[in-house]
Amino acid sequence: MTKYCISDLILEIAAPEWTLHDNLKLFSCRHGDPDVCCRVEFKKRPQKPAAGVKIIADTPGTMIYEDKGHIHNLSGDDHDIPSYTVASGDWFSYTMYIDPKFNNPDDDEIVHIVKDGIFASLRGVMIGRLAQKNGVIIHSSTILWQDRGIMFPAPSGTGKSTHAHLWQQLYHTPILDGDAAACRIADGTPVVYGLPWCGTSGEFLNQSAPLGAIVFLQQAEANSIIKLGLQESILRLAARCFLLPWNEGLMHQYLDTVQEIAARTDCYLLNCLPDAAAVELVKKCL
Incomplete structure (x- = not known):
């Protein structure tokens, strides 16, 4: 796992090294208990939420719903990176799911797309966690x-x-x-x-x-x-x-x-x- 200290919050990321944006390197740290733990998984997203969940938002581009205290964000299609995220209600844990077809560190174009997608999603993670930390x-x-x-x-x-x-x-x-x-x-x-x-x-x-x-x-x-x-x-x-x-x-x-x-x-x-x-x-x- 890799740790970064951003605005005095420790962000711990479990992800292949090739998926992490170069801008993060300046914020790398080795010590400190994490304030937020993020995991990246190359896995197909579900096609729809389970029955009975609480729908928060439903648009042509995304669906956000709550299930068992977690916030699920289901994007429009598999081409989005990530195409599916799950955050705990306190924003301490956050998992990004990316279609397995993008798990190709030998393709420079794919590497660039994956890095940018994860990087943008991490900002959303920090927005949520920062709100809880004043x-x-x-x-x-x-x-x-x-x-x-x-x-x-x-x-x-x-x-x-x-x-x-x-x-x-x-x-x-x-x-x-x-x-x-x-x-x-x-x-x-x-x-x-x-x-x-x-x-x-x-x-x-x-x-x-x-x-x-x-x-x-x-x-x-x-x-x-x-x-x-x-x-x-x-x-x-x-x-x-x-x-x-x-x-x-x-x-x-x-x-x-x-x-x-x-x-x-x-x-x-x-x-x-x-x-x-x-x-x-x-x-x-x-």
Whole structure:
């Protein structure tokens, strides 16, 4: 079994080495009791759930149901990787099933597909487990500035990576993660963590720092910044978190954590152009 320490959670994976994404290597660890155990099996998925189970969601692309305290996610067909997952109700154990036809480490194309599929599914595992550990994953570019993490959440294409790179160019600030970062409440303090899931940016660090500020980005024809009140901060932050909306229990935990992060952090709305002046506006607030 291989262990990884991600956002101070130990993820233990039982899987062939060739199936694990290279981004995970930076988070490898040897010691610590697991917070979540994941297993990968090359096995055919069931065609339908057993009779009498509780259906949570049923769409053309997926079926989610609960059976004996476990959450089953049955995808549309065998071509999905994984095509079937089973998670314990507390998200401590998680099993991925992949069609045996993909068990071919000698085919480079298949290896690439399998690695990406498992890697994406592992993020879902961490989303669920983090929710139970006072944490969320936030869609943002995050920099390290004066020993604090500064998050720039925004929808894809808004310019969050561009803004983070401007800080890097002007002030040589490290980029903690170019696309998503975890945030957990530790002893009453929000702490941000780099993650192996970094989108197309390719930028991530296995580091953490106290959260200094959250700056929501919005494209505009002129630069301006305002400090947000608690209610708007909560709404904007919840919109930028990766969630599992079909799980009512986890949603309550997400929202409690989002509210606590927003209450303990200065949050701003930056209407901006992609220029150095926008950076200077933020810098004056920090």
